[in-house]
Amino acid sequence: MSATFPGRRLRARAARRRLAGRDGAARLLVGAGGCGEAVGAAVILAALRREVERRGERVAVAPAGCGGMCHDAAQVTLQRPGRPDVTWGRVSADQARTLVAIAAGELAPAAVPNGFAWSAEPVDGLDGLSRVPFLAGQRRLLLDRVGRVDPVDLDEALDHGVYSGLAAALARPPEAVVEEVRRSGLAGRGGAYFPVATKWEACRRFRGPRSLVVNAEEGEPGVFKDRHLLEGDPHRVIEGALIAAYAVGAERIVVYVNGQARLARGRLEAALARARRRGLLGTGILGAPFACDVEVREGAGGYVLGEESVILESVEGNRPMPRVRPPYPVEEGLWGQPTAINNVETLANVPLIIERGADWFAALGSARFPGTKLVCISGDVARPGVVEVEIGLALGRVLDDLAWCRPNSSRRPLSRGSRTCYSDPATSLRSTRRVRCWRWCGG
Amino acid sequence: MRPRAKDVYGPIDRSGRVRAGVGRLPRWRIAVPPPSDTKRTEPGASPDEFRSLDEGGFDRLLSALPRERSALLPALLLTQRRLGTVPDWAVERIAAHLRLTVNDVEGVVTGYPDLRRNPTGARVVRVCTGLGCWTAGADRLTAALTAALGIRLGQTTPDGAIALEETPCCFLCGVAPVVDVDGVRHGRVNADAIAAFVTAGAPLSRAGAEGCSE
Numbered sequence: 001m002s003a004t005f006p007g008r009r010l011r012a013r014a015a016r017r018r019l020a021g022r023d024g025a026a027r028l029l030v031g032a033g034g035c036g037e038a039v040g041a042a043v044i045l046a047a048l049r050r051e052v053e054r055r056g057e058r059v060a061v062a063p064a065g066c067g068g069m070c071h072d073a074a075q076v077t078l079q080r081p082g083r084p085d086v087t088w089g090r091v092s093a094d095q096a097r098t099l100v101a102i103a104a105g106e107l108a109p110a111a112v113p114n115g116f117a118w119s120a121e122p123v124d125g126l127d128g129l130s131r132v133p134f135l136a137g138q139r140r141l142l143l144d145r146v147g148r149v150d151p152v153d154l155d156e157a158l159d160h161g162v163y164s165g166l167a168a169a170l171a172r173p174p175e176a177v178v179e180e181v182r183r184s185g186l187a188g189r190g191g192a193y194f195p196v197a198t199k200w201e202a203c204r205r206f207r208g209p210r211s212l213v214v215n216a217e218e219g220e221p222g223v224f225k226d227r228h229l230l231e232g233d234p235h236r237v238i239e240g241a242l243i244a245a246y247a248v249g250a251e252r253i254v255v256y257v258n259g260q261a262r263l264a265r266g267r268l269e270a271a272l273a274r275a276r277r278r279g280l281l282g283t284g285i286l287g288a289p290f291a292c293d294v295e296v297r298e299g300a301g302g303y304v305l306g307e308e309s310v311i312l313e314s315v316e317g318n319r320p321m322p323r324v325r326p327p328y329p330v331e332e333g334l335w336g337q338p339t340a341i342n343n344v345e346t347l348a349n350v351p352l353i354i355e356r357g358a359d360w361f362a363a364l365g366s367a368r369f370p371g372t373k374l375v376c377i378s379g380d381v382a383r384p385g386v387v388e389v390e391i392g393l394a395l396g397r398v399l400d401d402l403a404w405c406r407p408n409s410s411r412r413p414l415s416r417g418s419r420t421c422y423s424d425p426a427t428s429l430r431s432t433r434r435v436r437c438w439r440w441c442g443g
Numbered sequence: 444m445r446p447r448a449k450d451v452y453g454p455i456d457r458s459g460r461v462r463a464g465v466g467r468l469p470r471w472r473i474a475v476p477p478p479s480d481t482k483r484t485e486p487g488a489s490p491d492e493f494r495s496l497d498e499g500g501f502d503r504l505l506s507a508l509p510r511e512r513s514a515l516l517p518a519l520l521l522t523q524r525r526l527g528t529v530p531d532w533a534v535e536r537i538a539a540h541l542r543l544t545v546n547d548v549e550g551v552v553t554g555y556p557d558l559r560r561n562p563t564g565a566r567v568v569r570v571c572t573g574l575g576c577w578t579a580g581a582d583r584l585t586a587a588l589t590a591a592l593g594i595r596l597g598q599t600t601p602d603g604a605i606a607l608e609e610t611p612c613c614f615l616c617g618v619a620p621v622v623d624v625d626g627v628r629h630g631r632v633n634a635d636a637i638a639a640f641v642t643a644g645a646p647l648s649r650a651g652a653e654g655c656s657e
Contacts, residue, residue: 035618038630070617073630221573221612259520259557260614262626300520301557303611317515317541319554378575378616385617 024081025058026103031075031147033066033231034224034263040093041074047096048076059103065232065267067147068386069134070378072114077148078103084119085148086126088112118148134383137401139364139372142348143388146232152270154278157235163280165351169243170288177247178204181350183358185370190215190308190343193369196350199340203248203330206338212250213315213334213341214241216257216264217299219306225374226344228386230257230264233348234271238294240347242285243354245292248340253292256311259299269296308341345374366392377402498536501525505540515541515551519558528559564599564606568641571621573612579619580634585609587634591642605641 028048032041041063048061066073072089076099079085086109091099101107109115110125116132117123129136149156157163169177182197203210214237218226229237241253257265272294275281283291297315299305305314309323312334333339349371353361362370369391375398378384387402504521508514518541522533529552538548552558568588572581588607589595599606615621618630622637629637629647639645 034628035615035630038615038618038621038628066617070615073618218614222575222614222616224614224616227614258614297517298520299557300516300555301611302555314516315513317512317551319550321554376616378619379578384575384619 025060026081026105027060027062027079028052028099028103029062029064029077029079029148029150031066031069031073031077032063032263033070033073033147034227034261035070036066036073036075037263039073043093044074044076044091044096047093048100051096051100055100055104057100057104059100062150062153064149065146065151066228066386067232068143068228068388069147069383070385071134071383072385075147078109079148084117084123086115086117086123088115090114134385134387134402137397138388139390140388141352141364141372142229142236142345142374143232143386145236146228149233151232151234151267152274154235154271154274154280157233161355162233162235162351163239163286165353165355166239166242166246166280167286169246169354170286170290174204174247174249177243177354180358181247181353184353184361185358185368186346186349186353186361187369187371188343189345189349189373190306196342196346199330199342200244200248202328203250203338203340206331208249208251208338210248210250210338210340211334212241212245212248212253213308213311213329213339214253214255214344214347215306215308215311215341216255216261216268216344217306217311218258218344219299219301219303222378223376225376225386227258227261227264228374229344229348230261230268234264234268235275236348236351237268237344238271238275238280240350241294241342242280242292243350244340244342244347246290248338250340251292253294254297254315254334255294256297256299256305256315258305259301265296265298272296311341312339365390498532501533501536502540505536508540510541512541512543512547515543515548516555519548519552519555523558528562530560530562565604566625566641567606567608567623568625569608569610569623570596571611571613571615571619571623572609573616575612575616576620581620583634584620584622584632584637587638588641591638 030036030041030045030048032045045061045063052059052061064077067075067087069075069089074091075087075089076091077085077087078099080103088095088099091112091114095112098107098111102109102111108124109117116127116129119128120130122128122131145157145160145162149160172180178197178200181200182195186196187193188196188199216226216230218224241255245251245253255268257268272281276293279285281293285292299314302320304310304322305320307322308329309325310320312329313323314320315334329339329341331338333341349361365371365373371391372388373391375387375389376385377387377398381399383402387398389398389402501522504525505518508518508521515537518537519529522529522537526533534548534552535545537543538545541548552560570576570581570585570588572585585596592600592605592607594600594605594607596607596609610623613621613623613628615628615630620630620632622629622632624641629640632640632647636645636647640647
C-alpha cells in the first residue's frame with residue numbers, strides 16, 4: 001500500500017472537479033463568521049449574489065469564515081486566478097455593485113476603500129501585507145485557510161492538501177502516530193497544556209471500545225478561537241479528529257459544540273456530510289482498516305460545560321456536574337469507556353505535525369511549548385480579533401503591534417481569571433502557559 | 444465466490460486481527476434537525492402559530508430520537524426550539540419517551556441556563572453584558588432599551604410582546620457591543636438605533652458600517 005495513494009487520488013479528482021467548475025472565474029468570498037454575520041455579512045452576500053445574477057457575470061459568490069480580523073468585519077475577498085487575493089474591510093451592501101465590477105475586471109481594486117492585497121508587494125494601488133500590521137505580525141498556520149476558502153467545500157479542501165495528513169497517518173501504525181505527536185511536543189490548547197501524546201497513550205492502555213470527545217464548548221467569556229476554526233476551516237478540524245481517533249483507537253468521535261455557536265455547528269455538520277459522502281467517515285476510511293464516525297452534540301449554556309467531565313455527563317444525559325477523579329476519562333470516560341478529550345485547536349495542529357513532521361513543529365514557538373497559539377483580543381483595543389502567533393512572542397508585541405492598544409490606554413488587564421494569568425505586557429507567551437485568551441483593557 | 448474475510452468481519456489489518464473499532468459502525472448517531480430559529484424571525488410568521496404544536500405533533504417530533512438517556516439534552520433543545528420554552532407537559536412527554544422519571548428530566552432542565560421553564564415574551568431581546576461588550580458600552584444599550592420599552596432587565600412588556608434580558612458573553616467580542624434579537628445577533632450597535640429597531644422595526648445602521656442596513 002503506497003503511503004498516500006487514496007489521498008492522492010481524491011486530491012487529483014478534486015482538482016479536476018474544481019477546474020471544471022470554476023474554470024478560472026473570479027470568486028468573491030464574504031467573511032461570514034459569527035462576527036461578520038452580526039454586522040450584516042448575510043445582507044452583503046445577498047446583494048453580491050443579486051448583482052452577479054443581474055449582470056449575468058461568471059463570478060462565484062460564497063460565504064467564508066472570518067479570518068480573524070473581526071475589527072474589519074464584514075470583509076469581502078476577491079480571488080482571481082494568477083493574482084494575489086484582495087480583501088476589503090468594513091464593506092457595506094451598497095458597495096456590491098462596485099465589487100462585482102472589480103471582479104469582472106472593469107474597475108481597479110482601489111475603487112473600494114479599505115483594501116489590501118495578500119502579497120508582499122503592493123498590487124494595483126493596494127497595500128501589501130507589510131502594511132497590514134495585524135497580519136504581518138502573525139504566523140498563520142491554523143488560520144492559513146480560514147477566511148480565504150469556502151469552508152464546507154471538500155474539493156477545495158482536498159486541493160489544498162487537507163486530509164493528506166490523514167492519509168499519511170493511516171499508512172502508519174497508530175503507535176507511530178502517537179510517537180510522532182510526542183516528538184513534536186504538542187500540548188493541549190484548552191488551557192492546561194497537558195502533553196497530547198501522553199493522554200493518547202494513557203487512553204490506549206485501557207481496553208476498548210474507546211471514544212474521542214472534541215471539546216468545542218468554549219464557554220469562557222472573550223474566547224472565540226475554536227468557533228473561528230470551525231466556521232472557517234471545519235475540514236481541518238475533522239481531519240485532526242480522525243487522526244486522533246486512529247491514534248487512540250477510537251471508533252466514535254463526539255464533537256461537543258457550544259450552544260451559542262450555531263454557525264460553527266452548521267458549518268461543521270455540512271462539512272461532515274460532504275466528508276461522509278466521499279467516504280472520509282464510516283468504515284474503511286481511505287481504504288485503510290479504520291472505521292470511525294462523528295456525532296455533533298450541542299450544549300445549552302453554562303460556563304461549567306467546558307470542563308471535560310461535564311461534557312461527558314452532558315452527552316450521557318445527566319445534570320451538567322463535574323465528575324470526581326480518579327478515574328480519569330482516559331480510563332472511564334463516556335459510558336465508562338476509555339475516552340480521550342481534546343480541544344479543537346489542539347486537533348487542528350495534528351494534521352500539520354503528521355504532514356510536515358515532528359521536527360518542523362518542534363522548531364516553532366518556544367522550546368518547552370512548541371507551535372503557535374490562537375489569541376483572542378477584545379476590549380479597548382483598536383483591532384480586536386483572533387491572531388495566531390508563535391508561543392514565546394512577547395505579549396506586549398501582540399498588544400502593541402497587532403491589536404494596537406489605544407495610545408492613551410493604561411493597559412491594565414480587566415479580565416484575569418484562573419486561566420488568564422499574566423502580569424505585565426513584557427510577559428511572553430511562554431511564561432503564560434495557562435493563557436488561552438487575553439482581554440486587555442484601558443482603565 | 445467465497446466471501447473474503449474483509450466482507451464478513453469488516454476491514455482487517457495486516458496482522459489479520461480485527462482492530463478495535465474496525466468493521467462495526469455504532470448505530471448511535473442522533474440526528475437532530477438543524478436549528479429552525481430563523482422561522483421565528485420571519486416577518487409574517489406569528490409566534491402563536493409557531494408555538495401551537497400539540498402533544499401528538501410533539502410525540503411525532505420526539506419519535507425521531509432514540510429512546511435512551513443520551514438523547515435527553517437533544518430532546519430538550521429540540522423542544523425549546525419548537526416551543527420557545529420547555530413546558531410541564533413536554534417534560535412529561537420527554538420522560539415517557541426516554542423511559543426516565545419526570546424528576547430526572549426536571550433535574551437536567553434546571554441544570555442548563557439556556558433552557559427556559561417559563562413562557563417568555565413573543566420576542567426576546569438580549570443585551571450582551573459580557574466584559575467585551577461592557578467596555579464597549581452595553582450599559583448604554585440597556586439604558587436605552589429599558590427607557591424605550593418601559594421595563595427593566597428580566598421583565599416582559601405587559602402585552603407579552605417583548606422580553607428584555609441580559610446574556611453572558613455571546614463570543615462576538617470583536618464586534619462589541621452585541622444585542623441578540625430572537626436569536627439573531629447584531630454587532631456594533633448604538634443605543635438609539637437598537638431601541639428604534641426593537642420598538643419600531645427601524646433599519647439598524649451600525650457604527651463603523653454606515654449605510655449597511657437590513
